[in-house]
Every structure is written in C-alpha cells, then in structure tokens.
Amino acid sequence: MSTDTTGTDAATAITDSPGGAKRERLYRYLLFASASVSILVTLGIVFVLVTGALEFFGQYNPLDFFLGTEWNIDQHKLGVLPALSGTILVTVLSAMVAIPIGLAAATYLSEYASPRARSILKPALEILxxxxTVVYGYFALVYVTPFLAAFGLPVGTFNVLSASIMVGIMIIPMVSSLSEDAMSAVPDSLRQAGYGMGATKYEVSTGVVIPAAIxxxxxxFILALSRAIGETMIVAVAMGQSPQLLQFAEPLANLFESNQPMTSAMITLVQAENAAGVIYQSMFAIGLTLFVVTFAMNLVSNWIAARYREEYE
Structure with a gap:
C-alpha cells in the first residue's frame, strides 16, 4: 500500500527554504500574538478590578460589604447582599424561561426538523x-409589564418579573444553539439502536440523544446563565434601581417589585453625582464579586463537561 507524501514533501521544501522558514516564523509569531490578546485583556481587567477593590477594602470593612443588608450610597451603606440577591433572582427566573424553551428548540432542530427547516429556523432563532439588549429592556418596560398587569398581576412600572422574562428570551439562542450542536454530535448509531429496539422518535430523543449529549x-446552560448574570441594559431599563433583600415571607412580592442587580448598581455608581472616593471604589468591589461568580460558574461548566463527556469513535 502506497502513501501519498506529495503534500508533506511540498510543505517540507517550503519550510527548508530560507524565505519559507522566515515566513513560517513570522506567521507563528503573528498567530501567537493574536492568541495572546484575549489573555492579556483578561489579565488587565482582573488587575484593574483587584487593584480598585483592594483600595476600596482599605477604606471600607470587607465584612460590612459582603454581609451588609443595605445599599444606600447617600448614607455610605454599601452592603452587596441586596444587589447580589437581585442578580440571583433574575438569573433563576431567566433560567426558568430559557432552559426549557431552548432545550425544546434544540431537540426539534436536531431530531425533528428537516435540513431545509433547520437551515431557516436556526439562523432565525439566532437573530435574537x-x-x-436595550431594545429588550424597552420591550419589557413598554409591552411585557402592561401585558402582565392586564392579567391582574400586581406588577409595578419597574419589576423583576418582566425583566427576567426578557433576559430569559435573550439567552434562548445560546441554550438552543449550543445544545443543538451537542445533540447533533451524537452518533446516528445510537439513534438506530434505539429505533431497532422499538423506541419512538420522542423516546430516542429524550432517552438516548439528550443523555448522550448531557x-x-x-x-x-451554565454559559447562558453566566450571560444572564452579566446582563446590564435589560435590568437597568425594566427592573428599576431599588436594591433590596429577598422577602422570604412573601416570595411572590419579590417578582412584582423593583430591584437592582449588581450590574445595574455599577451603572448607578458611575452616574451618581457623589460617586467619589469610597463610593466610586465600591464599583470595583462589585465588579470583582461579579467576576468571581461568573468565573466560578464557568469552572463548574468546564468540570461537568469534562466529567460527563462521552467519546465516540
């Protein structure tokens, strides 16, 4: 059996020539520089956040910041728990919207849609x-909130529910697209084995494909929720600027009232007239907290992907 080595010999000849070797080194350096840009930008952001946060904690007690239950810059009460609870609430509610709809859309695109339908529906879905995001926020404020009020829900002009619904709709494309890619990577042999045992398409989709692509x-899911945690404009426009702790005695009241997550709180700090000194530095502490939460979620995502990844030959 012969092996075609024409391509390899040609590449070796180009590399061995003086001009070719210089070009290859140049390409290598350019590609390395391009790959390094994202790392350097990330390190720069982390450096700025850590530096600003350390300066803030030098003037403000870290325990008062992380355990404080009140956020009021006029009174210099800078507890992050109200903003953190608002961020968690929006993330959970948006997940309740995006995960089932996105997974259902991914299942249809991967298992039920014809190639022509998939070529139309997937790009259309990704248009979202x-x-x-400011358009989503405006839509939530002008249309979703009045729609919820028409159903008798006691929502205020600014409320958590309408903002969370729009954040969930915004991250549907991320859930559906990435999930559909994972499901499409499942070998057809697994599907055929399920059909051979008499399973229906629905049973194969939910009992074979989804577990194999889990x-x-x-x-x-994790990447979409990380995107929801960092969302700014939707919550700034539709959710209001009144950070408050969750009311466990009346859980539904949390949905109908105004609140403020960490991202919106940072915008408020930038725009505040008295944002100077410790007030201004608190923005870096909030940003570092937000970065740590998002980074932790990404680490969990990578660990789960590596732990439960199925390898097929």
Missing part, C-alpha cells in the same frame, strides 16, 4: 442574539 447541554 443580535438584537441590542455534558454539552449542561455547559450551554
């Missing part, structure tokens, strides 16, 4: 990811 699907 290209809509400016690592990629779960990673899409």
């Amino acid at each position: 990811a290209g809509i400016p 690592s990629g699907i779960f990673s899409s």
Whole structure:
C-alpha cells in the first residue's frame, strides 16, 4: 500500500527554504500574538478590578460589604447582599424561561426538523442574539409589564418579573444553539439502536440523544446563565434601581417589585453625582464579586463537561 507524501514533501521544501522558514516564523509569531490578546485583556481587567477593590477594602470593612443588608450610597451603606440577591433572582427566573424553551428548540432542530427547516429556523432563532439588549429592556418596560398587569398581576412600572422574562428570551439562542450542536454530535448509531429496539422518535430523543449529549447541554446552560448574570441594559431599563433583600415571607412580592442587580448598581455608581472616593471604589468591589461568580460558574461548566463527556469513535 502506497502513501501519498506529495503534500508533506511540498510543505517540507517550503519550510527548508530560507524565505519559507522566515515566513513560517513570522506567521507563528503573528498567530501567537493574536492568541495572546484575549489573555492579556483578561489579565488587565482582573488587575484593574483587584487593584480598585483592594483600595476600596482599605477604606471600607470587607465584612460590612459582603454581609451588609443595605445599599444606600447617600448614607455610605454599601452592603452587596441586596444587589447580589437581585442578580440571583433574575438569573433563576431567566433560567426558568430559557432552559426549557431552548432545550425544546434544540431537540426539534436536531431530531425533528428537516435540513431545509433547520437551515431557516436556526439562523432565525439566532437573530435574537443580535438584537441590542436595550431594545429588550424597552420591550419589557413598554409591552411585557402592561401585558402582565392586564392579567391582574400586581406588577409595578419597574419589576423583576418582566425583566427576567426578557433576559430569559435573550439567552434562548445560546441554550438552543449550543445544545443543538451537542445533540447533533451524537452518533446516528445510537439513534438506530434505539429505533431497532422499538423506541419512538420522542423516546430516542429524550432517552438516548439528550443523555448522550448531557455534558454539552449542561455547559450551554451554565454559559447562558453566566450571560444572564452579566446582563446590564435589560435590568437597568425594566427592573428599576431599588436594591433590596429577598422577602422570604412573601416570595411572590419579590417578582412584582423593583430591584437592582449588581450590574445595574455599577451603572448607578458611575452616574451618581457623589460617586467619589469610597463610593466610586465600591464599583470595583462589585465588579470583582461579579467576576468571581461568573468565573466560578464557568469552572463548574468546564468540570461537568469534562466529567460527563462521552467519546465516540
């Protein structure tokens, strides 16, 4: 049996020539520089956040910041728990919207849709990811909130529920696209084995394909929720600027009232007239907290993807 080595010999000849070797080194350096840009930008952001946060904690007690239950910059009460609870609430509610709809859409695109339908529906669904988030916020404020009020829900002009619904809709494309890619990577032999045992398409989809692609699907959930945690404009426009702790005695009241997550609180700090000194530095502490939460979620996503990844030959 002969092996075609024409391509390899040609590449070796180009590399061995003086000009070719210089070009290859140049390409290598350019590609390395391009790959390093994202790392350097990330390190720069972390450095700025840590430096600003350390300066803030030098003037403000860290325990008062992380355990404080009140956020009021006029009174210099800078407890992050109200903003953190608002961020968690929006993330959970948006997940309740995005995960079932996104997974259902991914299942249809991967298992039920024809190639022609998939070529139309998937790009159309991903258009949602290209809509400016301020448009989502305006839509939530002008249309979703009155729609909820028409059903008798006691929502205020600014409320958590309408903002969370729009954040969930915004991250649907991320859930559906990444989940569909994971499901499409499952070998057809597994599907055929299920059909051979008399399973229906629904049973194969839910009992064979989804479990086989669970690592990629779960990673899409974590990445989408990380995106929801960092969302700014939707919550700034539709959710209000009144950070408050969750009311466990009346859980539904949390949905109908105004609140403020960490991202919106940072915007408020930038725009505040008295944002100077410790007030201004608190923005870096909030940003570092937000970064740590998002980074931890990404680490969990990578661990789950590596732990439960199925390898097929």
